[in-house]
Structures are given as C-alpha cells and as structure tokens.
Amino acid sequence: MSDIVHDDHPRTLTILFATETGTAQEIADRVAMQCRRIHVQARILSMDSYSPAELISEKMVIFSVATTGSGKEPRAMSRLWNMLLRSDLPEDLFEDLSFAVFGLGDTAYEKFCWPAKLLSRRLASLGATEISARGEGDEQHPLGFAWLLCTYLDISAVPRRSFFAMLRHFVSDKLEEEKLDEFLSPEGADELYDYCQKPRRTIREVLEEFRSARIPREYIFDVFPILRPRQFSIASSMKAGFYSAFCLRHPRQIHLCIAIVRYKTMLKVPRRGVCTDYLVHLKPGDRLPIGLQKGLFALPPDTATPIICVGPGTGAAPMRSIIEERTFLGSIANTLYFGCRSAHKDQHYATEWEAYVVAGSLTYRPAFSRDEPEGAPRRYVQDLIREDSKRTWELLGVQRGWIYISGYQVLSCPFENVLTKTIHCSSANKMPAGVKAAIMHAAQTEGAKTKEQAQDFVWMLEREGRLVEECWS
Ligand SMILES: Cc1cc2nc3c(=O)[nH]c(=O)nc-3n(C[C@H](O)[C@H](O)[C@H](O)COP(=O)(O)OP(=O)(O)OC[C@H]3O[C@@H](n4cnc5c(N)ncnc54)[C@H](O)[C@@H]3O)c2cc1C
Ligand SMILES: Cc1cc2nc3c(=O)[nH]c(=O)nc-3n(C[C@H](O)[C@H](O)[C@H](O)COP(=O)(O)O)c2cc1C
Structure with missing residues (x-):
C-alpha cells in the first residue's frame, strides 16, 4: 500500500570483534572482506574502541567473540558487556537493530562459547533481532564456513x-x-x-x-549465490489496522497469505521452497528479519472511483489490504474477482468477503475452477470478467475506474499446491493477459470499440496508472 515505509536492505554494517589471541579478529576481517565483495560497506572495530552508546543507532551488527578463562568474555568486550547488563535498559532499546553473533571457543572447555551465547540472548532480550542462528567456531575443529553456507548463501538454488x-x-x-x-x-x-x-x-x-x-x-x-530475499504482498491495511476506533483489526500486525512451495521435479525429487519451508517451521514468538518495499498498487484519490480487484489464489493478499483500506475510508465501489479450485478448500478470506457483501461495500465474484460439473470447461477469473462485460465497461470505460491484477501469472497450473509433476503451460493460460483480453472484449462489445481501439483503451489504462499488475511466476 502507498503509505508503507520504504526501507531497503541496509548496504552498510558494523563488525565488532573481541579477541585475546587474534582469531576473532581474523574472522571479522574475513567477513568484512566478503562484505566488500558483495558491495556491502563494513566498518570493523575492536569492541574496546567502540562507544557502547553507538549501538543504539546501529541497524546491523555482526559480532565476532572469543571466549577466555572459564567462559569469560575477552577483556575488549567488558565495557560493552557491562553496559548491556545494566538492569535499567528498556526492553525495546534495540528494536531497530539486527545482529548476528559468531562465537569462538574450544569444546575442550566446559563453557563453550559462553560470551557469544550470553551476548545473543541479552541483545534479543533488549529487542534486537538475530538475523541468523548463532555460529560457533571450535578450536578443536578447523573453523568452517558451514555457518556462512547455511545462513547467507543459497546452495538450494538452481545454478547458472x-x-x-x-x-x-x-x-x-x-x-x-x-x-x-x-x-x-x-x-x-x-x-x-x-x-x-x-x-x-x-x-x-x-x-x-x-x-x-x-x-x-x-x-x-x-x-555461491547470496540467499536472495523473497517477496510477499501485505494482506492487511496498516491504516485500517492502526487508526480506526471501531475496527482495530490488527494493530501492529502485518498479515501475509502465502502458498507453501512444494513440488516434485521431473526426476521425481521432492522440492520445498527455501523461504516458505523456513516460514512453515516458525513457532509463535520467533523473530525473523524482514524488509518493507513499496508495492506498485496505489488507491485512486477519490473514494467514489470504482475499483476492480482481480486476485486469484494468493493474489488475494494485496486485494485484502486494498479492500480493507477502501472500506475503512468509506468506499463502497469495490469489486473483487477471486479464483481458486474449490469453494470449500482454498477460498481465502471467504467469510470476510461475505461480510463486506452483506455490508454493501463489495461485489464479490468468485470462480471455482474445479467445482464445475464433469466435462464442463473450467472457469477462471478472466472468464467471469468476460461474462460481466457490461459491468466491466461501465466501471472502467464510463466511470473511469481502476483495476488491479495480482497472483501467479499462470492460472491453469496448480502451482499453489503439492505438485506431482512439472507441468508446462502455454502462454495462452496467462492470467494477466487473459484479464486484459476480457477488458478488450468488454470495450468492443459494450463500448463499441474496434479491436485496435480496445487495445488502445487497455494501453491507456496502463499509461494512466488505472490498470496495475503485480504478478509472479
Ligand atoms: C511482488 C511479489 C509479491 C508476491 N506475493 C506473494 C504472496 O502474497 N503470496 C505468495 O504465496 N507468494 C507471493 N509471491 C511469490 C513468492 O515470492 C514466491 O513464490 C517465492 O519464490 C517463494 O519462495 P520460496 O523460497 O519458498 O520458494 P523458492 O525456493 O524460491 O522456489 C520457488 C521456485 O521454485 C520453482 N517451482 C515452484 N513450483 C514449481 C513446479 N511446480 N515445477 C517446477 N518448478 C517450480 C519456480 O522456479 C519458483 O520460482 C510474490 C512474488 C512477488 C514478486
Ligand atoms: C586461557 C584460555 C581460556 C579459554 N577458555 C575458554 C572457555 O572457557 N570456553 C571456550 O569455549 N573456549 C575457551 N578458550 C578457547 C578460545 O576461546 C579459542 O581458542 C578462540 O578461538 C580464541 O579466540 P581469539 O584468538 O580471538 O582470542 C580459551 C582459550 C584460552 C587461551
């Protein structure tokens, strides 16, 4: 939505090390070198030459921490550590801080990597977000890069x-x-x-x-390629969540609607999506690093302007936030085309849509592709829009409405469920193209346009920002 803060991944970070015999510094140097390679600017400092107060304004810090006598922290860490242990620190002091800790120790000692463990626990208790599982280097084994491989690099990617x-x-x-x-x-x-x-x-x-x-x-x-961030559309309105006295639906929450990626390759090897599989295993209370990126959709300035949302499958996610926000703003000129296989299986947010319909603020048009009788052709959102040509032209052509399209580009492939084989789809099945063809059909049959004029009409909608698509493959 338009009022989401733009916050790209930080391209700078601070690396703090605390060493007695130099190993933690060596690790810090290596991490800094790797950062430079990927164009991340790294500031590297020994903890004793770092002002502890600075930590409050940091966004991202990597700690490389050795262990000394009976699990104690190296001397260089003491000042920072004593500051962190103060009992008067607020629980959200490091709310904006993301961090990772790499501990160095020796399993021959009872308190293996103790200061690193305590540091990550203390930072988390002060509101900081640990962006990766703590790494531990054991003097008994050569310091490997397994941690780095699992945490930052994508060895599950298909190589180029x-x-x-x-x-x-x-x-x-x-x-x-x-x-x-x-x-x-x-x-x-x-x-x-x-x-x-x-x-x-x-x-x-x-x-x-x-x-x-x-x-x-x-x-x-x-x-190895760096693990790239995955994008998911926000499925809740920040405004409706925060400001409404009557409908504080989800204060301080962001909702997502995510299809878990699972399929089998043509060699029958089961595959799971890297990110969605990680998400599946999260437990309530777990913290995870996220970034917010401004989406493509913006609302029309006038709440009376009609909008048409086309969001089959998880494409419903941004539509839910749009419709929440529009209804919060008092608009009733909202139409949603939603599509899924079956009304009873994957009709996301069905009860919410029904509630809007009852309240008179939504026209809801669902297409259930697998609920059709045997032998009947499957119906998709673009088929419904075509059936609704008269209304489509009235909203877009006459009332100068806006239309949003979101979701998987290919509809007839069951990408959103467990797949048993790879299916090749023809471009004719592409959902956004199908929707645009349906709009052209409406312009021709109801707006008396020629084929060329109908195509111009769709291009005009795109140029004017009245037709916006945010789809994925
Ligand atoms: C702007 C934007 C918004 C998005 N919003 C949402 C959203 O709200 N909800 C949502 O669920 N998704 C959304 N997505 C899609 C989501 O980002 C991807 O599905 C993401 O790749 C999942 O991450 P993953 O690590 O679990 O899967 P990955 O490990 O990245 O695997 C996904 C890849 O696996 C391959 N693959 C998947 N299925 C098959 C198959 N059957 N046969 C062969 N190969 C296959 C494809 O190459 C696919 O790109 C959005 C994408 C974009 C760009
Ligand atoms: C005197 C001494 C005490 C140590 N005590 C511990 C300990 O209690 N727990 C642990 O995990 N490692 C312990 N170690 C191992 C070091 O933490 C490990 O060798 C580390 O790699 C040293 O990092 P540095 O070179 O950055 O100081 C100790 C090492 C020394 C020399």
Missing part, C-alpha cells in the same frame, strides 16, 4: 552457467573436468540445460556429483 564456469577451476578429476568443459562449450548449452535447469538440479546436488571440487574459502562468495 557462471557457477559451472567457476567450478571448472576447482575440480581435479579428469572426467569431471571434461564434463564441465562440455557443458561450457557452445555445443554443450542444451546438455547443460537438460542436466541442470530442466530437472531443477540444485547447487548442493551438483556438488555431490562433482566430488573432486575443492572451493577455496576466498572464492566462496564468487561461486
């Missing part, structure tokens, strides 16, 4: 050609070298596609096959 080009430098087995040379040759492009993209083979699986690969630490960030 550039990954194979990098990998080629680090394999030593003759057959593996030849295979990679083949993949990377101009003639090998199809073979690489069949090996990798088509079966959606992941980096982890590729590495299991190219077993001679030894990737030096300093190249880790060149070889």
